[in-house]
Amino acid sequence: MILAEKIMEERKKNGWSQEELAEKLSVSRQAVSKWESAQSIPDLQRVIQLSEIFGVSTDYLLKDECETPQPIEGVEPSDKDFPLKKVSVEDANDFMEVRKKNAPKIAAAVAACIVSPSVLIFLAGLSEAQIGNISEGVAASVGLVCLLGFVAAAVFTFIFCGMQTKRFEFLENECFETAYGVEGLAKEKLKNYEGTFTRGIAVGVVLCIVAAIPLLVAACMDAPDAVCTSFVSLLLILVACGVYMIIRVGMIKGSYDILLQEGDYTISEKKLKKKSDAFSGAYWCIATAIYLGWSFWTMRWDFTWIIWPVAGVLFAAVSGIFRAVMQNEKKKIE
Template sequence: MILADKIALLRRQQGWSQEELANQLDVSRQAVSKWESGASIPDLDKILKLSGLFNVTTDYLLKDELEQPDARPGASVEMPEESHRRSVTLDEANAYLDTVQAVRKKLAAGVGLCILSPIALLLLGAWADGTASEDRMAGLGVVILLVVVALGLLLILPAAFRLEKFEYLEKEELDLAYGVAGIMERKRQEFESAYRRSITLGAVLCVLAVVPPMLAAAFQLADFWVIAAVSLLLVIVAGAVQLFINAGMVQGSFDKLLQTGDYSLHEKWTNRRVGWFAGAYWCLVTAVYLAVSFWNNNWEKSWIIWAVAGLVFAAISFALRAWVEWKNN
C-alpha cells in the first residue's frame, strides 16, 4: 500500500473529512486531496505530524511494503544511509513521464513515415515498368522517398533531443524519493490494461501484414498488384509500430523509474557493455538495404533484408549478452 492510500485510509478510520485533516495540519484541503490522489507527497514535517495524528510510525507511512501500522507514537524518522545512487524526486519523475507523453506520438509518427517512405517508389516503378517514363518515375519515387524520410526525421530528432536529459534513468542506479515508487507503481498498474491491448493488437497486425503479399502470390496477380500488396504490408506494419512505440514508451518509462524489466540493475550493467551494438548494427543494415535496393533496383524484394536482419539481430544480441554475463561470472 502506498503513502497516498495510507493517508486516505487512516483519515477515514478517524472519521475525518479532508478539510478536517487539513485544518489539523495547517494546510489546504487541496493539499490533502493531492496527497491522497498521489499527485504530490507531503513534506517531511507533515509526515511527522501525520504520524502523531494517526498514532502510527513514520516507517509505516513511508514504506510501501508495510501493510499494518505499528502503533508507536512519536517514532523517529530513520535517516537513509549515504548512497551513491542518483536521487529522483517526484517532480523529476513526473517531468519525465510528461515528456514521454509529449513526444511518443511524434516519435511513432516519424518511424511510421520512414517505414512508409518506399511505397511511392514501389508503386511508381511498378506502374511505369517497361514504359518510356520508367527512369523518370523511378527518379520521382526516390525524391518522394527522401522527402518522406526527411519529414520522419523532423519528427524523430526533436523528440529524441527532448529525452536526452533523462538518459541517466536508463544508465545509472536510481534512488527514488520516499513515496515516488508507490505512485509510479500505481500509475503503471493503471496503464497495464491499455499496454496489453496495444501490444496484442500490434502483434495481430504484424501477422495480418503478410496476408496481402501471400494472396497476391497465391492468385498469381500482375506485378503491379504484387507491389501494391507489399505496399499494403508496409502500411499495416507502420500501424503496428504506432501501437508498439506509443505503448512501449510509456511502459518503458515506468520500468526505467522503477528499475524493472529491461532496466533492472542487472540489465543496466549488461546494457552499458553491449548497448553500442544495436546502433551500429542497424546503421549497417540500413546501409546494406539502400545499397542493395539502389544497385539492383529491386525494391519489391529487398524489403526481406529487414525481416532477416531482425532475426539475426535477436540471435546476435542474445549471444553477445550471454557472453558478457559469462565473462563477468
C-alpha cells in the same frame, strides 16, 4: 528514514530487483513490496537477514534517526555506497509527461521510415504495367522525393524529441534513487495502463501478421505484377501501422518501468547494457570495415550488400551469447 525507505534504498544500491531480494530472503516478491511501501514490517529474523545481506547494522535499519548506514564488522565498504542521483516527484512527472507526448511522434517517425518506399514501389509498378501513362523517370523521381521527404521528417522528429528527453537520459542508463512517492505514483500509472498496453501490443502484432495476407493471396492467384506491386505497398503501410501501435504503447509503459527500474531497466540490466553497448559498437565497426574492404577489393557493390542481412542475423545470436556469458560471470562472482 523509516525502515521501508532503508530497505528500498539498500536494495537499489546493491542493484537488486524486488524479486532478487525476495529470493535471497526466501520470501515472496509481494512481501518485499509491502515492506518497501510500509504496508507491513519484517519480523526480527528477517531484519537480521536484511542486515547481513545489505552489510549494515540492525540499529541502522530499525532506528529512524540513523540516517547513515553503519557497516557490520568484517564487511568492507564498496563503491555501491557512493551517493546516487535522486529523482523527485516533479522530475518523475515531467519525465512521464514528456515520454507520453513524444511517444506518438517517435512512433509516427518510425512508421514514416517503414512506409517511405511505398510510393516509389507503387509508381514503379504502375510504370512497368504501363498504367496511367507514368514514365519510368517520373515514377522514380516522384517516388524518391517522397522517400527522402518521409525520411527527412522522421530524422527531424528523432532529433527534436531526443533533445527534449536529453536531460532524462541518466534514468535509462544510470542507477538512481527515487524520492518518497515516486514509486507508488509509477506503480499506480502502470497498473492503470496495463490494459491499454496489452491491447496496443495485440493490435500491432496482428497488423504485422495480416499485412502479408493480400500479397500472398495475389501471388497464389497469379495476379498481374502491378497488383502484386500494389500489395507490397499495402504491406508496408499495414506493417507501419502495427509498428506505430507497438512503439506508442511501449514507450509509455517503458517510462513507468524506467522509474521503477524494472524489466529491461533493472540496475543489473543497466550495468550489462553498458558492456553490451561497447560490444555492439565494435561489432558494427568490424562489419562496416569488412563490407568496405570486400567491396573495394572486388568492386562487386551489387553483391557485397549481402553482408548486412547476414551481419544483422549474426548480431542477434552473438549478442545473446555475449549477454549469457556476462550473466554467468556475474553469478560466479556473486
